[in-house]
Each structure stands twice: as structure tokens, then as C-alpha cells.
Amino acid sequence: MIRHFRELYQYRGLLLSLVQRELKARYRGSVLGFFWTFLNPMLHMLVYGLLFGVFIKNQIEHYPFFMFVGLLPWIWFSTSVTTGASSISDRRDLMTKVRFPAQVLPATVVTTNLCNFVFSLPLMVALGVIFGVWPSWHMVLFPVVVLTQLCFTLAVVYVVSALNVTFRDLQHIITNLMMLWFFITPVLYRVSTIPEKHRMLMMLANPMAILMSSYQAIFYEHRLPDALPLLGLLGVSVVLLWGASQLFESRREEFAESI
Template sequence: MIRNLRELYQYRGLLLSLTQRELKARYRNSVLGFLWTFLNPTLQMVVYSLLFTVYMRQKIESYTYFVFVGLLPWIWFSTSLLAGASSISDRRDLLTKVRFPAQVLPATIIATNLINYLLSLPLMVLLGVFQGRYPTWHIVAFPVVLLTQLCVTMALVYLVSALNVTFRDLQQIIGNLLTMWFFVTPVFYMANTIPPEFHTLLVLGNPMAVMTTSYQAIFYEHRLPDPGPLALWMAISLVLLWVATNIFERRREEFAEFV
């Protein structure tokens, strides 16, 4: 894991260049261009807010803001995992070059979606201000939650990107799993509405539930997130990242052959 992080730092210029290229290519030739960074999560928020305030009414104050707080980190996670699965298998043009650092490719996907997430945060804050929920000093905990989610995302993306090289069905499986994962993550309902007998499995056992409730605590409930679940998943994510990077390293020599 240390070697992988050291090499990412060593090739930070390449990582930055590929991230910039990915950001430019994402909305190339579209009329609205980079505005889709804000419009995509906004449109999703509007749809889910209409669904759960008109058709399946939720008795949650400032519900639109509540949904937005949980939806943005989920979009970062899900798009990184889905696109990251094919980040190696789709880049034969780069992998066949001499000594190209393959670990940069999954990192590029994660960094691109992280930037989109961070750029969407001002829009979330403005929505909160419009609904009377101003940021408080509890945002000091935000970097801790962000770092924890980054470690979880990196671990899973490195793992699935390495496995997808030889098992191409994995990307389709992940797409379906993410749909189910989304609905068991408390994005448009509060975690305390989950029956107690399922709380351990669906909240503590779900890293994105821990991330979502932590962001909700900071921005919506104006309190510090529960330290126990965050510390637990930070420890688990470091172990997962160590396992994932080891698997990635062992399979790296085979990438050019299989892609």
C-alpha cells in the first residue's frame, strides 16, 4: 500500500494531467459543458424530492436539503466505483506503453469524481442557506469523513479494476449491486427509521451509510458525527486498501496482456 501511494505521489504530474483531461472530455461538445457538474445532482435531487414529498411523503424538515447532503457523496462513490471498474480494461492504448504506471488510472477516476463532488458543495451550502440551515463549526469534521470515504472508495476501485481485467462481467454486476446498495443507504430517509434488528447490517455494516449519516450530522443536524462508526470504517478501509493494492500489484504485469 505504501509503495502504491508513493508511486502515486511520484507520478502526481501525470495524475493531474489525466484528471484534467478526464474533466474536459466528460462534457466535451455539450452545450452546457461543465454546468452538468451541478445540473446532474440537482436534477436527481428534484426527482427524488418530488417522489418522496408528493407521492411517498417523508416527514423530514427541509427534505430537499436533507436529500442533497446524502446524494452528493453517493454520486461520488457510485460513479467512481462503476467507472473505476473498467479504468484498466478500457485503456489498452496507455497500458501497452513502456512502464506506464497502471495505478494512476483508477486514481484518475476517483480524483475526477472527487473534484466534481467538491465543486457541488457550494451549491449544497446555498440550498441549505435558502432553507435556513447555515453551516456551523461542526464542518471541522468534514475532512475526516471525506478522508474516510476516499480510503473506502480507493480500496474498492483498485480491487474491482484489477479483477475486471479478466472477469469482464464484474462491471455489469457492480452496476446492479449499486442500485440495490443505493436504496439500503439512508439518502432519502433517516437511519433511525431502519428497524433495530437490521441496524447493524444496514448501517454499521454499510460504509456508505456511515458516510451519509456523518455528512447529515455535520450539515443537516449540526452536530459532530458519531466517532465510533467512522473510526471503525477508517480502520477497515486501510486494511481493504492494503489488500486491494497488493492484489493490484500482483496482477499489474498481466494487464497489458489481457486488455
């Protein structure tokens, strides 16, 4: 793992260059261009807000803002995983080059979507102000939550990108799996609405539930996230990232031949 990330740091200039290229190319040729970074989550919010806030009544105050707090990190995670699954298999032009650092490609996908997440945060804060929900000092723990999600997302993307080189059906399975994962993650509803006997199982089996609850605690509920689940997930995510980097390194020599 140390060698893996030492090389990633060594090629940080390449990583930054690829991220910049991805950000510029994502909406190149479209009329609205960079504004799609804000419009995409807003459109998601409008659709789900209409469904669960108007047609299916709920008791959550300031529901559009509550939902938006969870949608932004979920979009970062889901887009990273679905796009990252093919980040190696779709780049034969780069992988066939001598000594190209393969680990840069999945990291580029995750970092690009992290940038989109960060760029959308002012929109989330503005939406909160509209509903009278102002930021509070609890935001000091926001970097810890982001770091935890970054480690977990990188671990997942490293695994699926390495396996997808050999098992190409995996990227299609993941696309459908993410839809199921979305609805069992408390983005559109409070985790407290889950029966208590199932709540602990959900939090243990679904790391994204811990992350969503942490974001909601900071921005919506104005309290500190539950320390034990969050710090436990951070530790688990670091271990998963170590294991994922080991798997990625063990298969890296096969990438050029397999694609």
C-alpha cells in the same frame, strides 16, 4: 502498499494531468458544459424529491436539502466504482506502454469524481441557506469524513478494476449492484427509521451508511458524527486499501496481456 503509493506520488504530475483532461473532456461539446456538474445532482434531487417529498409523504423537515446532502457523496462513490471498474480494461492504448503506472488510472477516476463532489458543495450550501439551514462549526470534521470515503472508494475501485481485466462481466454486475446498494443506504431516508434490531447490522455491513449518517450529522443535524463508527470505518478503510493495493500489484503484470 508503500511502494504502490510511493509510485503514485512519484507520478502525481501525470495523475493531475489526467484528472484535468477528464474534467475538460467530460462535457466537451455540450452546450452547458461544466454546469452539468451542478445540474446532474440537481436533477437527481428533483426526481427523488418529487417522488418521496410529494407523492410519498415523509416527515423529514427540509427534505430536498436532507436528500441533497446524501446524494452528492453517493454520486461521487457510485460514479467512481462504475466508471473505475473499466478504467484498466478500456485503456489498452496506455497499458501497453512500457512502465506505465497502472495505479494512476483508477486513482484518476476517483480523484475526478472527488473534484466534481467538491465543486458541487457550494450548491449544497446555497440550497441549505434557501431552506434556512446554515453551515455550522461541525464542518471541522468534514475533511475526516471525506478522507474516510476517499480511502474506502479507492480500495473498492482498485479491486474491481483489477478483477474486471479478467472478468469483463463484473462491470455490468456492478452497475446493477450499485442500484441495490443505493436503496439500502440511508440517502433518501434517515437511518433512525430502520428498526433498531436491524440498524446495527446495517451499519456494520454497509460502510456507506456510516458515511451518509456522518455527512447528514455535519450539514443537516448540526452535530458531530458518531466518533466510534466513523473512526472505526477509517481504520477499516485503510486496511482495505492496503489489501486492495496488494491485489492490484499482484495482477498488474497481467494487465497488458489480458486486455
